[in-house]
Amino acid sequence: MKRVLVIEDDEDLRSDLITVLEFEGYEAIGAENGQQGVLMARQHLPDLIICDVTMPVLDGFEVIMALHQNLQTAAIPVIFLSARSDKAAIERGMRLGAAAYVRKPYSLKGLLAAVGTHLC
Template structure:
């Protein structure tokens, strides 16, 4: 049930509006002056404010200005009620952020139409806001994932030289053993053992675009011949 705050100093007008709203199944509450109305709005956060302009304590313009400066009440739809119909009055109301402006006397249909329009437009605005927030949240998650990927890569890059240094002696041993072995069971068995022992290291080195710069051409060719390293680098 939508909660509507009516701020109106004329008791008869205030009572009539409340009766209309309650008949339409709104949760209607009221305040007899601007000061009470502004304080009530900030405490209970209504879905809509209907406010007279000329009132004691503080007027409707001051109420609207106070609500728009508070983050919790800044987006509450606001309809002015006034007997003043001058263009300058309407312009001032809109410049302060009013959503609509009803001139007294107004009919029940005019009041309900203004309320319906405000709620409909507010729903559209809030949907756009929620959609944008979801997009921003999705973008934030993508950025976080990208940052995690970058951080992981940077960590790996820092470790890479040490890993390479650990791999080189194993490859030198493989080259030494394979270099002079003739085709046959002994070489095949030796190759099988080397492939198993050097599997992770070989995968690591094959990710290096400058692998051929790490190994001498002769050593690289020997390892390529026995499929211990890729013959092409990306």
């Protein structure tokens, strides 16, 4: 079973995403901020990470940079999920190595398609 780590500071959104991912057949775990997310990624080695960009402690950009500094987590695909839809933010996310950048509000179908693409 593929494991997905959801790093999202909005508790309701994090919980909803975990529920949907589990319904779709994935093992899903959650982290409430970027720092906790990096630690959980190192501990659980997920197959994919869905990460909010704007969060306390470490933002999504800092998360992906920290993941890329560790050989165990460097190759884990990261899908950014963000209300920030300005061109500069999207370009920065992709330049840092994000597998995808999904804008909030997002369609569940679109997000699950991105997840499926990177977990095949």
